[in-house]
Amino acid sequence: MSDTGLELAFGRGALHLTLPPGAKPTVLRKATLPKLPDNAAAIRHALDNPIDSAPLAALASGRKSACILICDITRPVPNRLFLRPMIETLLAAGIPADGITVLVATGLHRPNEGDELAELVGDPWVLATVRVENHFARDEAAHVDLGPTPTRGTPVFIDRRFVDAELRIATGLVEPHFMAGWSGGRKVVAPGVAGHQTIRTFHSARFMEDPLAVQCNLIGNPLHEEQLEIVRKLGDVYALNTVLDEERDLVFVSFGEIIASHLAAVDFVEGATIIETPRRYATVVTSSAGYPLDKTYYQTVKGMVTPLDILEPGGTLIIASECSEGFGSEEFRAAQARLVELGPERFLATLTAKTLADVDEWQTEMQLKPMRVGRIQLYTTGLTEEERRITAVEIVPDLDAAIAASLKRSGDSALAIIPEGPYVIPVCREQQAAA
Template sequence: MKFTLAYGKSGLDAAVPDENLVGPLEIRPAPPLIDPGVDVAESLLEPIGCPPLSELAKGKQTACILICDVTRPVPNELLLGALLPTLEAAGVPREGITILIATGLHRPNLGEEIVELVGETIAANYRVENHYGKDLASHTDLGMSPRGVPIHIDSRYVDADLKIATGLIEPHLMAGYSGGRKLVCPGIAALETVKVWHGPQFLEDPRADCGILEGNPVHEENTWIARRTGLDFILNVTLDAERRVTGVFAGEMEEAFHAGVAFAREVVTVPVGGPVDVAVTSAAGYPLDQTFYQSVKGLTGVLPVMKEGGTIIIAAEMSEGVGSPEFAGLFEEFPTHEGFMKAITGEDADRPDFFVMDQWQLEEMAKVLRRCEVVYVTNAPFADQLEKLYVTRADSVESAVSAALKKHGPNARIAAIPEGPYVLPTLSESS
């Protein structure tokens, strides 16, 4: 069977023998909203679990609106197009409004990327600024969380009279689902906060995984941190495979988020009748597959249905390279993922208190490598260096599938997941 994997902006055609195919596994149809602008505006008037945004904004002189960076396909212009006039009509002066890009520890978005994020009109008429997670001085110390995470949050947000977070609700490899509280931590948290919250004490918990909220320490912790910062209102959406809005969830930080998660879970969860030997997946295409770092999300998402010793074949464009210098440097420092894990868990006596920014993504990748072989299909400029990243490369999906069938046998079950981490494959109860 032929299908198209999400790859860059153009997609990548692929084929799997019909007799081996499981799927394609795709999100369930959810009709896109006919006029999402109307739905967004109505959600501000009748939010979930709190008064209308116009009431919350009365008497406020400053407001900070958090938006995702360019690595997330959030329709920021649509959301801001409703938020900004609502705030100004309620009396918040335009000069008192800051649109803060929640970069986390990613690079800043500058120049034309600002226009890509918010549109020309908003970029030209409002203050749009980046969060810089490595600049501790630009953060406010809000104390320590019950689990021992030091809380340092961007002062522009902390000092605002009204605090709003936008975003996208979708499966997330550590926090269960993105959206809501995640724009605060890690979105506008300092490195000093993120390195503890993303440390092994949280990530090695088996509940710190895609689609899991209950008992997930990563989710519970950043929910506590967001609540501590005083997040007043969220505006989140869900999207279909074509990036069209399928749902709008606005209101109180937790109630609106959980309403969105309930909707998303029904759409993205795909039951599979028994584990598979091979998965052919993607890193969800642009903008998520711009780096090797981001592509890891496509690997972790299929683990719930993989057999021990299985093969994951992933297509990712990775036009911007491996990731941050810190992340790339980890592969130079550690020839194997086993050595890396010993360092971050304290088993390596020669590396006490080891820490490098972005190590958490390699820790997630190590979870995959402990169970599966990983093969990349890519035209990335560094493709000939992939073996140094603990993975192998194939020239095409078809050649990778052929090699996997030789390894796992002619009757191997092959799951095809064209949209990668946007789909949450799970073993059905009968399997």
């Protein structure tokens, strides 16, 4: 970002903002976190000094198989830094290379293959040494039925390759998640390598409309609580958790028992991610965090939801997202078309009676949340005319002009700018005090 801070992450670069005279911007960023001086040493230290578990070398000793979960291409996880040292440790402990699987935790997303898979893994040695495969949530024969969760009865189907492995490790990035509270850890298991029945239950209105299923909240969050019950059903599961700064550099890594090591990462990043403001704004300008999150409109919805605490009711939220890969899945496209056809209230009414959500319609349901608060505008260089129509939001051809028009419309010269989009969680102190 520039010294002025008036840029938004967009694709693999940034968009510079030129504000009208008299505009009073407040730029909301994560607090600066010190970069690790030696990534390799930090990763090795985490593997050798775990949280609530034995070191990785001891965990691997005597095992014949291991499955390492990695996030899909929508998350900028630094797999290139930690996969090789993890796998080398497993090999040195006696696990044969053909007994090690790196499994891409796609959830219900599309698989990552070819050049994209190479980019995701980030290390040709890993691809040449062990199996790297994708999870397919709709392949029912590829999952083990572990029975329903005890509290809410969520059906639990988990990829057989992970269930059957003698050593199970999830890896990921810990960042705010607009529904599960925080990404990483248990979330990489479910929905990451869960069957469609499990994922569609998570994405039903029963969870989506729960007021505690929001970003940065784990207490009473029904989705988080179900995820904990699922990993407990599996038995021993371990996790490597990473935290990145705005430049996508590693600032924290932890390894250990999946729940405890994840909470350590949450504790580290929470104070830097939740940014307090003294007021709400009639104009909020944000992004979809740039590549890879802004590859599709489907992922862009996250950036619309996370700033809602500081958006003045009736105000304008302007989001920039490249959408270089287009819209998203055909199921998401169909859900958005139904939203446009039915309108928000009738669309929501079609969801509330369902036990299992249709694939990807949950993201459309999440889009209803910002639409209830104010005016949503999208600047994008992607999407066809039909795709733009079924976003159900207002498309703006000029970002600077849209900002100027919003300031004039509101009569308020103040605006909030969130360069990194959903990776920053702004909260209004007045709102907190009133609650």
